[in-house]
Amino acid sequence: MDLAIQAVDGTKVYANAAVIKTYDARRLRELLDQVESAIEALESQNEGGEEGDVAHLPEELAEQKALRQRVRQAMNDLPSMERPNRYKRPAHINLTDKDARLMRTRKGIVPSYNAQAMVSPVAAGEGVAGMLVTASDVVDEPNDTARLTQMAEQAEEITGVRVPMTLADAGYFAGKHVSGLHHRGQQVVMPDKARPTDHPYHKDQFRYDEVTDSYTCPHGQTLAFTGMKSARKKSRLYRVASAAVCRGCPAFGTCTKNKRYGRSVEIGRHDVALRRHREWMATDEAKQMYVRRLPLVEPLFAIIKNLLDAQQFKLRSIANVRAEWTLLVTTFNLRTLLRAWSVRTEARLCLRLSANDRENLRLSS
Numbered sequence: 001m002d003l004a005i006q007a008v009d010g011t012k013v014y015a016n017a018a019v020i021k022t023y024d025a026r027r028l029r030e031l032l033d034q035v036e037s038a039i040e041a042l043e044s045q046n047e048g049g050e051e052g053d054v055a056h057l058p059e060e061l062a063e064q065k066a067l068r069q070r071v072r073q074a075m076n077d078l079p080s081m082e083r084p085n086r087y088k089r090p091a092h093i094n095l096t097d098k099d100a101r102l103m104r105t106r107k108g109i110v111p112s113y114n115a116q117a118m119v120s121p122v123a124a125g126e127g128v129a130g131m132l133v134t135a136s137d138v139v140d141e142p143n144d145t146a147r148l149t150q151m152a153e154q155a156e157e158i159t160g161v162r163v164p165m166t167l168a169d170a171g172y173f174a175g176k177h178v179s180g181l182h183h184r185g186q187q188v189v190m191p192d193k194a195r196p197t198d199h200p201y202h203k204d205q206f207r208y209d210e211v212t213d214s215y216t217c218p219h220g221q222t223l224a225f226t227g228m229k230s231a232r233k234k235s236r237l238y239r240v241a242s243a244a245v246c247r248g249c250p251a252f253g254t255c256t257k258n259k260r261y262g263r264s265v266e267i268g269r270h271d272v273a274l275r276r277h278r279e280w281m282a283t284d285e286a287k288q289m290y291v292r293r294l295p296l297v298e299p300l301f302a303i304i305k306n307l308l309d310a311q312q313f314k315l316r317s318i319a320n321v322r323a324e325w326t327l328l329v330t331t332f333n334l335r336t337l338l339r340a341w342s343v344r345t346e347a348r349l350c351l352r353l354s355a356n357d358r359e360n361l362r363l364s365s
């Protein structure tokens with residue numbers, strides 16, 4: 001197994017739940033009102049001993065009461081899912097599978113899960129037999145931003161190897177992961193989602209000096225450390241010695257318009273790692289390496305979804321779909337191992353045949 005490289009990606013797998021069973025708080029209240037009315041009507045019918053459907057009443061009543069219980073439970077669960085600032089839309093819950101979330105997919109916005117996988121190539125004979133999944137997970141978040149370090153850690157735990165090169169798409173880009181993997185000694189090839197502007201006075205154009213802990217601007221002026229900008233963000237502020245320096249600079253108005261304090265730069269916790277990462281991503285080596293990402297990881301999802309018929313999970317709830325996804329990637333791994341084993345057996349047979357041939361030749365001569 002080639003544990004020099006690994007690639008991570010995620011794919012949306014449909015939940016085993018219909019989109020019409022997804023409700024926000026307002027629709028849940030409406031549904032609860034409807035169910036309460038239906039229960040009231042059935043109970044009065046039952047007590048009144050009316051003819052007709054009386055034989056079915058206890059069953060219908062039990063169904064409506066069970067639905068009322070589910071709706072009440074969903075209304076209790078809903079506040080914990082509120083993320084209005086993040087998604088700018090009301091929280092929602094699916095009554096069939098409460099862990100499924102509405103996600104953008106090829107079928108539109110439907111209840112789904114985000115299935116993750118980290119793969120590494122397996123060598124067989126002269127070539128590559130396929131990929132092995134070294135880490136997998138299923139999450140109820142539509143985006144991949146928070147997943148990179150966790151997937152790298154899981155892959156290391158399973159294989160016992162800290163793979164030096166990780167390939168990921170821009171969906172995984174986050175400063176803390178770029179910096180986290182760097183501190184683990186793992187190089188990451190991942191496009192920068194928030195590319196810096198190529199503005200000549202962007203903070204990336206300021207040169208950092210570790211010894212003096214200061215920056216030098218493109219016109220050679222020093223920006224010294226003046227303190228922490230915010231305790232929560234833990235970002236450091238650097239500023240020119242005097243506003244007069246900037247006011248007399250030909251770049252005043254382009255670099256800064258601050259007449260009172262002059263130019264400052266704010267350096268976040270991960271800015272140094274991000275700057276290093278941007279420099280690395282600009283190299284030909286990183287660009288060539290990134291081209292390898294798609295062929296490494298995409299066949300996995302194509303095989304699981306098409307050959308193993310897993311466009312949609314069969315089970316419900318996050319715990320169950322995680323188990324289902326583990327079974328699917330294990331099946332994929334067994335398929336890869338079988339292919340690698342076949343290639344090696346074939347190679348051994350060829351070697352044996354050549355030895356026999358050589359013996360026959362020796363006898364006949």
Ligand code: SF4
Pocket residue numbers: 201217218219220221240245246247249250251252255256262263
């Ligand atoms: S405006 Fe100030 S910080 Fe910007 S380039 Fe000029 S001297 Fe440097």
